[in-house]
Amino acid sequence: xxxxxxxxxxxxxxxxxxxxxxxxxxxxxxxxxxxxxxxxxxxxxxxxxxxxxxxxxxxxxxxxxxxxxxxxxxxxxxxxxxxxxxxxxxxxxxxxxxxxxxxxxxxxxxxxxxxxxxxxxxxxxxxxxxxxxxxxxxxxxxxxxxxxxxxxxxxxxxxxxxxxxxxxxxxxxxxxxxxxxxxxxxxxxxxxxxxxxxxxxxxxxxxxxxxxxxxxxxxxxxxxxxxxxxxxxxxxxxxxxxxxxxxxxxxxxxx
Amino acid sequence: xxxxxxxxxxxxxxxxxxxxxxxxxxxxxxxxxxxxxxxxxxxxxxxxxxxxxxxxxxxxxxxxxxxxxxxxxxxxxxxxxxxxxxxxxxxxxxxxxxxxxxxxxxxxxxxxxxxxxxxxxxxxxxxxxxxxxxxxxxxxxxxxxxxxxxxxxxxxxxxxxxxxxxxxxxxxxxxxxxxxxxxxxxxxxxxxxxxxxxxxxxxxxxxxxxxxxxxxxxxxxxxxxxxxxxxxxxxxxxxxxxxxxxxxxxxxxxxxxxxxxxxxxxxxxxxxxxxxxxxxxxxxxxxxxxxxxxxxxxxxxxxxxxxxxxxxxxxxxxxxxxxxxxxxxxxxxxxxxxxxxxxxxxxxxxxxxxxxxxxxxxxxxxxxxxxxxxxxxxxxxxxxxxxxxxxxxxxxxxxxxxxxxxxxxx
Numbered sequence: 001x002x003x004x005x006x007x008x009x010x011x012x013x014x015x016x017x018x019x020x021x022x023x024x025x026x027x028x029x030x031x032x033x034x035x036x037x038x039x040x041x042x043x044x045x046x047x048x049x050x051x052x053x054x055x056x057x058x059x060x061x062x063x064x065x066x067x068x069x070x071x072x073x074x075x076x077x078x079x080x081x082x083x084x085x086x087x088x089x090x091x092x093x094x095x096x097x098x099x100x101x102x103x104x105x106x107x108x109x110x111x112x113x114x115x116x117x118x119x120x121x122x123x124x125x126x127x128x129x130x131x132x133x134x135x136x137x138x139x140x141x142x143x144x145x146x147x148x149x150x151x152x153x154x155x156x157x158x159x160x161x162x163x164x165x166x167x168x169x170x171x172x173x174x175x176x177x178x179x180x181x182x183x184x185x186x187x188x189x190x191x192x193x194x195x196x197x198x199x200x201x202x203x204x205x206x207x208x209x210x211x212x213x214x215x216x217x218x219x220x221x222x223x224x225x226x227x228x229x230x231x232x233x234x235x236x237x238x239x240x241x242x243x244x245x246x247x248x249x250x251x252x253x254x255x
Numbered sequence: 256x257x258x259x260x261x262x263x264x265x266x267x268x269x270x271x272x273x274x275x276x277x278x279x280x281x282x283x284x285x286x287x288x289x290x291x292x293x294x295x296x297x298x299x300x301x302x303x304x305x306x307x308x309x310x311x312x313x314x315x316x317x318x319x320x321x322x323x324x325x326x327x328x329x330x331x332x333x334x335x336x337x338x339x340x341x342x343x344x345x346x347x348x349x350x351x352x353x354x355x356x357x358x359x360x361x362x363x364x365x366x367x368x369x370x371x372x373x374x375x376x377x378x379x380x381x382x383x384x385x386x387x388x389x390x391x392x393x394x395x396x397x398x399x400x401x402x403x404x405x406x407x408x409x410x411x412x413x414x415x416x417x418x419x420x421x422x423x424x425x426x427x428x429x430x431x432x433x434x435x436x437x438x439x440x441x442x443x444x445x446x447x448x449x450x451x452x453x454x455x456x457x458x459x460x461x462x463x464x465x466x467x468x469x470x471x472x473x474x475x476x477x478x479x480x481x482x483x484x485x486x487x488x489x490x491x492x493x494x495x496x497x498x499x500x501x502x503x504x505x506x507x508x509x510x511x512x513x514x515x516x517x518x519x520x521x522x523x524x525x526x527x528x529x530x531x532x533x534x535x536x537x538x539x540x541x542x543x544x545x546x547x548x549x550x551x552x553x554x555x556x557x558x559x560x561x562x563x564x565x566x567x568x569x570x571x572x573x574x575x576x577x578x579x580x581x582x583x584x585x586x587x588x589x590x591x592x593x594x595x596x597x598x599x600x601x602x603x604x605x606x607x608x609x610x611x612x613x614x615x616x617x618x619x620x621x622x623x624x625x626x627x628x629x630x631x632x633x634x635x636x637x638x639x640x641x642x643x644x645x646x647x648x649x650x651x652x653x654x655x656x657x658x659x660x661x662x663x664x665x
Contacts, residue, residue: 044631047631048633051633157261162633163633166632166635167630170629185628202631210573210630
């Protein structure tokens with residue numbers, strides 16, 4: 001399995017997209033830290049990058065890579081290795097390369113300029129989001145028949161998580177504004193890893209004072225170690241569950 | 256200033272016939288109380304180094320009570336320390352500590368009551384319930400004192416400098432911390448609060464009610480539980496103050512409630528949850544203030560009218576202006592907004608298109624506080640942009656028709 005992952009890694013390194021992604025992240029984070037005299041504000045701007053760009057790139061790149069290495073995967077499957085192993089090593093290869101890109105591009109500047117609890121939280125959330133969206137991309141590409149559909153599905157899913165979900169949340173908030181919604185919204189936000197990461201990070205920063213009573217409720221929860229474990233647990237679930245579905249469907253799939 | 260001149264003149268007149276009575280462990284008088292009893296009008300009571308535990312000392316004579324360094328009056332956590340009544344009295348250089356707590360009486364380290372022409376300066380107040388409690392006093396000065404309370408709860412702490420029913424007072428250059436309210440004004444008229452530093456108080460840095468024709472100038476209010484509250488007053492002048500880091504879920508730089516005809520200019524508001532919260536205010540001029548890195552720079556409730564917001568600088572605030580209704584009877588003009596995206600074709604320094612300082616999202620939060628959970632979401636940014644292009648929800652007439660392009664330098 002390790003050997004397979006190694007081949008995947010070599011392959012990814014050769015096609016230079018990940019290198020460009022790394023460079024992009026590095027340039028953006030460095031320039032943000034250079035421009036803002038207050039480094040915690042730069043982290044706030046980085047938050048937007050982490051929440052939008054990281055999921056998008058993870059998804060699109062994973063999907064395209066999956067289809068591009070389809071022949072390689074087919075070849076591997078003629079060998080005496082299980083489908084599960086092939087899939088998981090593909091995931092490990094792509095996930096680790098994207099995560100490395102993120103760690104160099106965003107992690108390094110954060111460690112240099114703003115190494116504190118918020119910085120660490122940002123790095124952790126970024127890594128988790130990378131893995132989550134790689135896993136979702138795998139599920140999407142295995143479920144769809146051809147490349148165009150796969151990429152379309154990946155983009156739609158990203159669109160859903162980054163944008164549509166929040167719109168629906170707002171709709172729920174307004175339709176049920178007469179009811180106490182704090183706990184429900186908390187539960188609902190677990191259905192979107194981007195939201196969960198955003199809320200968790202925001203409460204690590206100092207903006208929770210702006211959030212009034214609702215903010216206090218969340219701060220109570222996310223500020224505690226239970227909140228940390230909850231966030232980590234849900235994020236891990238968001239990695240494992242799509243992967244499980246992907247493995248199941250890949251096992252049954254007629255290649 | 257004029258209070259000080261009057262007081263100094265009175266003191267000088269008294270001093271012509273004066274003698275000095277020294278109090279100290281090794282002097283003729285070992286207690287402050289006995290020295291005060293022996294003193295006549297215009298005398299000086301000089302307190303030498305030492306700790307004096309004399310329960311409540313009452314001073315009604317026109318004398319100078321001066322402490323040397325290390326002269327400490329101790330209330331043993333039970334008593335009011337010094338009660339002053341009368342006129343032309345100087346209290347200087349003393350250290351007051353451990354005043355008593357009572358839920359019935361406002362025990363203070365130093366209480367001034369029914370007095371005039373009093374000068375309280377260069378004293379140190381430590382571990383006090385109320386530090387300086389002033390009631391029914393006119394033409395007096397409280398300056399250069401260092402004041403620290405014992406920072407308990409809001410119910411069991413008193414105020415730093417508490418003024419009630421006073422006239423023509425000057426509170427200047429004091430450093431106040433750890434009290435419930437740093438400076439408290441109620442029914443105080445024609446008075447000035449100047450160059451004080453009020454910080455780390457439990458509730459307000461300055462609490463100001465029913466006090467008309469007063470000014471506060473060049474003060475710093477920092478890290479107070481709820482900032483500064485100015486309520487039910489008219490003709491108040493506030494300028495060149497700093498409101499810094501009053502941060503918390505119910506904190507603000509200043510709360511203005513039912514304030515009429517006030518002048519607010521050249522103040523800076525840094526990192527407050529809400530820079531200024533205005534409720535039912537009329538005819539306030541808000542000019543040349545700087546709002547930086549606040550959660551909300553201004554919250555103007557719909558109950559405010561005829562206020563003018565001119566030549567202020569707004570930058571790096573999460574929300575510039577918020578309101579709770581669709582009606583706005585206030586004027587915005589010539590402010591600098593860092594979020595302004597317009598252009599200036601004729602290069603006269605004034606933007607050619609109007610700026611709407613109320614963002615869509617701030618209206619959404621106003622109607623539905625739970626929506627704060629979406630803060631910094633991509634969707635919210637899109638909504639704001641859409642609203643900027645075609646305003647529908649935000650109040651139409653809350654608009655700056657002439658936003659300036661460059662930050663206003665003061």
